[in-house]
Amino acid sequence: MSEMVRPEELDGPAGFFETVVQRLFDDGLVCMPIPREPPEWLLPGLRQELERAASLRTYLLDMEELSSYRSPAHTLASQVMSVATGIRSVPAFVADDELAEAAFILHGFSLENWQGWTTFLRAFRHEWTRRGQAAQPLIVVCPPLGRPLQELLALVGAKGQVLPWRGQVQRIDTENAAFQLFGRPRPDDVALTVSVATAVELAGWDFRMLEVLARLAPADRLFPLDALTSIAAGMPDTSLTVPCWENSMVDGWDGGPYEHSLSLLKRGNEREVRSRIWRAQVRTLFPFLERVRQQVITCHHDFLADRLARKPITREFHSGQSKTYDKPEMLEPNDLWYVLQHHIPPTEADFLELCKRIRTFLAHMSVVPPDFITTASDWWLGESHRFGEACPGWTWPRTGQTLTLLVGPSGAGKSHYAARTYRSEEILSSDSIRVELGMPLANEGDQRPVFVELRKRLVARMAIGASVVVDATHLKREDRLANVRLVPEDMDVNYVVIDRPMPEKEAQAGWRLERPRLLADHSALFERGLMDILDGDQMPHVSVTDLRSEVE
Incomplete structure (x- = not known):
């Protein structure tokens, strides 16, 4: 070993x-x-x-x-x-x-x-x-x-005991040994999580099998059937006619007799080995899919609620019964992809479709192809932070830190207000991040990289107990809530609402003149959402400070 x-x-x-x-x-x-x-x-x-x-x-x-x-x-x-x-x-x-x-x-x-x-x-x-x-x-x-x-x-003798070495290795022992060899996976590293679970399921009580699987290339660990079949082919046949405890091919593990995976393959029982790989995927991928489902619903809750209020999903079953899905929390991965596919970026839609296909494989007791797992894992590793956590801020110290969102159309004077009101280290500016990323201030093209980076920094600062002020327009409710939902409900969030008359904005428009109607469109969008803004988007820990009449 x-x-x-x-x-x-x-x-x-x-x-x-x-x-x-x-x-x-x-x-x-x-x-x-x-x-x-x-x-x-x-x-x-x-x-x-x-x-x-x-x-x-x-x-x-x-x-x-x-x-x-x-x-x-x-x-x-x-x-x-x-x-x-x-x-x-x-x-x-x-x-x-x-x-x-x-x-x-x-x-x-x-x-x-x-x-x-x-x-x-x-x-x-x-x-x-x-x-x-x-x-x-x-x-x-x-x-x-x-x-x-x-x-x-x-x-x-009468008082003595026979203590056979039989059934003494438990699943938790194999799992702990696997963690020592493979490393303990991060929660968002789906591929490694499945690899470790697959190794545990195929090794059972034999820790040597863990080492065999750990030596495989990472891609082969997800589906090591070919590698194990090759090893089994080189084993002698003499002791494998009837596997039993005495010939070291069967032992108790996880509540019942467990035949060694190499013995199964030597005897031609590939189906049971595939079943073990599938069981490892069920133990890991179903919880992953549920986590994705919950976090996607949280991220797109407002859109989903509005869509289902207007057009609920009704599904008919073979039994003659039907079920109506009229709340976001009721949606399954297939429903999420169907409802969101034209509302979300194409890469996110592709990811949800992949999750739907993974679930279908598992539901039909079929092994999920390794490339499905690695593709889903890679995407989630890079993008999961956008969806927030089920329990946001659960590790943060409670220092009294707050989140302030400046809310107002382009040219309203938000940056000027922030500079004279808050410490520079508290301010996160979307315009400053655009400059860092080499993107134009004219707010053209895909803005996701800007706000992905902004929210990373927001979480990092509040996680160490610091307050944050976000200098961005926050005109869309979904954009405001994307930031609000990063913060636990026992921490205060304040909307500071800022605007000024259009002539003043036009007189100091600067780069905004590069985009015709930018000021007018922003003002119109601001007015349409003003009722929700002043109501704190109905979030219990959001307060509102309306400074529209005070900004110079």
Whole structure:
């Protein structure tokens, strides 16, 4: 295993080790069956736990490598003592002070030498119990495969327990190991989130599979079927006829038996592996689609509410029943794309259509193509900040910071008012950002980059507890609310309404003369929206300061 992942420190394995150690101190002997190919870290991890937590000198012994000519008591004692000639009986082995703080983990038994060791182990357990809780050696024994349960129970006695390494790795253990290898995904990094979930679903209890998947190219991690099929093709066939726990191809995981993904592919069961990839996508993409749905509705709520008030969506079902969607919150991804496709920028419409197609794949139990996921992820990574958060400002300190929106048509005197009223570090000017981005002040072309940058800076400043004044026209209700909804409702927002007579605006028009009717059109738009502006757009935390008669 990679040094980045230490399975023995994860909750499931660590809890198992603690149980083994506790039973070892209670009974002296623990029978711990393991599969043919146990995790390479399992027995060394148990030895480490015995040495660290119990301060025992612990010996991990492969029984195939030990001499079978000496008695078991002498064989074990010779691992600890330089001269063990006096240890030839079980009572002498249990009573020797030099062995009192020693623990032995015995594994690798053949059926031939197992029979001789069972006599010693039963005698050891009897003598250990007879002596009570005095300091004595301790033994963990991993029996050979194929031994009847009754034989193992007889070995540990009436009060003992057989503790098989079975079903000890939980989903949360695999997830934590995956986070160590892949990194914990950002909430808006959909591709990495799906990649990690796919690795977890395909690895199950086998942490080595996580490392195999982590070595793949990022694009292949989303759909690693070809890579795993190639690995499975190189596996031997001998042990895969009937997968089971003993041949290390099945273990308990996530509430039931879990066959190793490579075993499934070796036996031609590609369908189940595809199903695991689909399950990983369901666990991650459905929550992502719901987050998108909620944030898109919040961003375009006013338009959607107006559209549904005028023309609700009614859907007929095969059962003969129908359902009417007359509130934005009721809309599904398909409905959002249908209603918004001609109202929003083409790239956003394409994204919503892609979300609709992703949902259709998932609903029909089909694996979503990897390029769908990467395209959606890339777009959302770059654009999600435009839609705000479900709980805006939840991490911000409450310092009394406020948001002020200057509201008024072009040429109304907003910038002049801001400069003489507020500190320069409080002001965010859309015109200043246009200049920074190399865009004309004439407000022509796509203005989204300006306001994307403005809102980034707004959030960044308020997130550290600073107040912000936004110097922009804010003539459209949706533009005002796009800023207002970035701020939690326990923080004050103030509309400062500014205008002045048209002759004064025309006399100082400057660059505005480059766009005929700019001043007149802005004034008309301002007047049409004035009722909503003065009402604070019906937002509970918005107050209004009307300075139209005071601006020079």
